[in-house]
Amino acid sequence: LTINQFHQQIQFRLCQTNIDLKQEIFSRLQMWKNSYGVLLFLYSCLMTKTIDLLKKEIDDETTLPLIDIAHGHGSQCLTNLLITGFATPHCFDGDKDISGFKLYGIRQQAYIGFLSSLEIYRLMEVGWFLKNPKTPIWILGSETHLTVIFSREQALVELENDTPLKKALKSF
Known part of the structure; x- marks a missing residue:
């Protein structure tokens, strides 16, 4: 997966509850575990803020x-x-x-x-x-x-x- 492919796969999702958030994360757990997982976490923190x-x-x-x-x-x-x-x-x-x-x-x-x-x-x-x-x-x-x-x-x-x-x- 190249950095460009990673960025093309990113989707912005708005979760209303903690349960929705957990489901969203677990449904895409493989993406969080790949080589760009830290970058995904960073983007998530920035967009949440x-x-x-x-x-x-x-x-x-x-x-x-x-x-x-x-x-x-x-x-x-x-x-x-x-x-x-x-x-x-x-x-x-x-x-x-x-x-x-x-x-x-x-x-x-x-x-x-x-x-x-x-x-x-x-x-x-x-x-x-x-x-x-x-x-x-x-x-x-x-x-x-x-x-x-x-x-x-x-x-x-x-x-x-x-x-x-x-x-x-x-x-x-």
Whole structure:
């Protein structure tokens, strides 16, 4: 299957319920398993979010591409979209106002986290919501690639509502 053949086979389907969505995916499971399955997943995420909403969420006034044209790397916007559902280029917690310019960060604790080797150089800030996901699964970003790390040990993460008092009471 060539990339052109793959694109000719893609169909846009709108599912009204989760049951409809599951049936749609399972009826085309072979397509999801082929060599373009990741691309199909990406297209599905982008179309589910809608292009208009993606443009609003990518708060950079320049046209920030989701995939780098020269090297094919996914942008931070794309990574954040896939792990949080929100296509912001920033990894800090909440929103920031820099001299009247509003920067949108991560708004809640994610199920999958993100860590960056660039943070040690102060090139980016990763907030608590991404460093401490709801499940012990992280995407580790470096200058050239992404790596998935995980553990079965749930104690590595804490839920947002785990206050110091709740943590202390759990230990007794």
